[in-house]
Each structure stands twice: as C-alpha cells, then as structure tokens.
Amino acid sequence: MYEKLAKYAGLLPLVAVFVYLFGYVMLNAYLNNFGITENVALDERILSLGILYLVIIAPIILVCFATFKFGDYRNVNQSTYPELIDNLHDAFGYSLLYALSLGALLLKTAMDNSTIVVLGILAVAAIINKVPMKSTVRMYLKGAFMISSFFIYVTIGISGVVSPKTWFYLVVFMAFLTCIGLRIFNKEGTTYQASRIAIVVTTLLALASTVGANLIGHIPAQYGGEKRDKIVYFLDMTAVDKLKRTQLKPYIEKDNSVTMQSVYQNSDRIYFLTPNQYVLSIPKSFVESEQVKVPKYNYVDR
Incomplete structure (x- = not known):
C-alpha cells in the first residue's frame, strides 16, 4: 500500500x-x-x-x-x-x-x-x-x-x-x-x-x-471561470479629465464612476468590456475603489 x-x-x-x-x-x-x-x-x-x-x-x-x-x-x-x-x-x-x-x-x-x-x-x-x-x-x-x-x-x-x-x-x-x-x-x-x-x-x-x-x-x-458581475469603478479625480478625452467619456457618470463588465486585470491595468462590445483598459492607479453590482431582490412579507 x-x-x-x-x-x-x-x-x-x-x-x-x-x-x-x-x-x-x-x-x-x-x-x-x-x-x-x-x-x-x-x-x-x-x-x-x-x-x-x-x-x-x-x-x-x-x-x-x-x-x-x-x-x-x-x-x-x-x-x-x-x-x-x-x-x-x-x-x-x-x-x-x-x-x-x-x-x-x-x-x-x-x-x-x-x-x-x-x-x-x-x-x-x-x-x-x-x-x-x-x-x-x-x-x-x-x-x-x-x-x-x-x-x-x-x-x-x-x-x-x-x-x-x-x-x-x-x-x-x-x-x-x-x-x-x-x-x-x-x-x-x-x-x-x-x-x-x-x-x-x-x-x-x-x-x-x-x-x-x-x-x-x-x-x-x-467555479474558476472568468464570468463576473458588472463592476462599478470609482475614478480618481485627477484621472477623470484624462479619461473624458478618450472613448470612455460616454460611460463616465456624474459621481466619476463607470460601470463595466470586467474582462481581465493585472497589477498594472484593468480591462473591461463596454456596452458596445469594445475592450478598453485603464491604468489601475486611475481607480480609487470598485464595487460589485449586486442584484436587487424584492422581499414580500407573508
């Protein structure tokens, strides 16, 4: 044995x-x-x-x-x-x-x-x-x-x-x-x-x-795959002006956030998929914080 x-x-x-x-x-x-x-x-x-x-x-x-x-x-x-x-x-x-x-x-x-x-x-x-x-x-x-x-x-x-x-x-x-x-x-x-x-x-x-x-x-x-929920990225104030001069401009909200489907990220950059199916990337230093969007549930008292 x-x-x-x-x-x-x-x-x-x-x-x-x-x-x-x-x-x-x-x-x-x-x-x-x-x-x-x-x-x-x-x-x-x-x-x-x-x-x-x-x-x-x-x-x-x-x-x-x-x-x-x-x-x-x-x-x-x-x-x-x-x-x-x-x-x-x-x-x-x-x-x-x-x-x-x-x-x-x-x-x-x-x-x-x-x-x-x-x-x-x-x-x-x-x-x-x-x-x-x-x-x-x-x-x-x-x-x-x-x-x-x-x-x-x-x-x-x-x-x-x-x-x-x-x-x-x-x-x-x-x-x-x-x-x-x-x-x-x-x-x-x-x-x-x-x-x-x-x-x-x-x-x-x-x-x-x-x-x-x-x-x-x-x-x-x-389960080990790469499918993730959409993520809300809150951008650094100094980075917003730079990003507004890029293809990312239409997706930047008033609170300086963007909501995207995460594709990949490493120690330097974040890659995500835009609603029109383009892959964009930004330096990781441009992001102050991020938040996963959780689906809302309606609870009914019985």
Whole structure:
C-alpha cells in the first residue's frame, strides 16, 4: 500500500506541471478573444483554470481508461470485443450523465438544442442496453452507436446556435473518443508509446485551448471561470479629465464612476468590456475603489 502511495505521490510534480500548462493555454486563449496580449506566465488565475480543466476532463478520461481495468484488454482481439464494447458503452453513458450534470452547474443557461441532442443520445444508449437482442447484434449496435453519436451531435447539435454548452459537450465527446481510440489501438514498442503520449498531450492542449476560447468566459468566477458581475469603478479625480478625452467619456457618470463588465486585470491595468462590445483598459492607479453590482431582490412579507 505504501509503495503505491509513494508511486502516485511521485506523479504529483508532473500533475502540477500539466495543471499549470493547461491553465496557461486556457488563459491565453481567453484573452486572445478580446485581443489582449499580456504576459500571463505568473498570473494567479492559471492555477484555478488548470484545476477547472481537470474537473471537466479528468473524470471522462478516468471512466474511459477504468473500463479497460474491468477485463484483460491488454491485447484487444475478437474474443475480448463483446465485453470491451459493453464496458465502453456503460462508460459512455456515465460520461454523458457527468457532462449533463456539470454543464448544468457551470453553465446556468436554459436547455438548448445541444442539450436536447445529448439527452436523446443518452436515451438511445439506455434503450440499446435494455432491449432484448442477440449478443452479437447488441455488440455491433453499441459499437456503431458510440462512434456515430459524435457525428450525430456534430450534425444536429451544432446545426443551430452554437452556445457555450455546445462547446462543452463537444469537448466531452472529443475527450472520450480520443481515449477509446488510443487505448484500443494498443501496440508494443517504445516508438509507438512515445507517439501515443505525444498525441494525448497535444489533444488535451487543443481541448484546453477550446475550453479557454469558448467556455471560461461563460463560467462564473466562483467555479474558476472568468464570468463576473458588472463592476462599478470609482475614478480618481485627477484621472477623470484624462479619461473624458478618450472613448470612455460616454460611460463616465456624474459621481466619476463607470460601470463595466470586467474582462481581465493585472497589477498594472484593468480591462473591461463596454456596452458596445469594445475592450478598453485603464491604468489601475486611475481607480480609487470598485464595487460589485449586486442584484436587487424584492422581499414580500407573508
């Protein structure tokens, strides 16, 4: 037991490196959406974004690879196909359930077209699992459905408005199918193993970039994302005259404040999104204080 713990503890530095790498890629992809070029190598957000990425991806990868521990699939062949397909089909269902639950938590939006498609795919997967049929037919049907479900989702789920949830489910599909492909086509040899590791890392970085560019701006900050409430910035008196000669002038109130959607800030500057979807920045020294706008609630005595 202690040997296993020591073995896994030795992987922690490697995990930390990947958490940083994923977070760095995500933050850069997010900022590139707004045309912001900053050196974010030491930004504290990198850690939270890297952890958020692991929360999204890690369970999908673990449930896929754990499937191969349910049986002896070191050498995938015709005799191991039926049990392997059954286990992968179950793992596919668990992955979709996880994605639906996590998507509802992180992206609190109304049910869109992509969510309906994923629910439909999950329902068909459950039907295939329960309807009586020959084992051979069931095996081929499950295998074909797992692969075709991705194309069904891409065809129908992305045919309408591409929402944050659309990207979220697409990332889940890509992570699961990549794991299946890499694990089934298993071969011996140092060269093959090295190439497989390279493919895994490249795929995870590509998915991290996708999450950063299309998702973290819609995930609330309390969950590690970058979505924040509008902030009221109270400007320094000496800075107001300077800012009134810029594009910020229409948004400066009589009390020398501006209310904007925060995009990013570092030790020197604050970046925010104006109502007409322009990204502006001001020196942090221009701001005396800031206040988060809290929604007003109407309380009714009963």
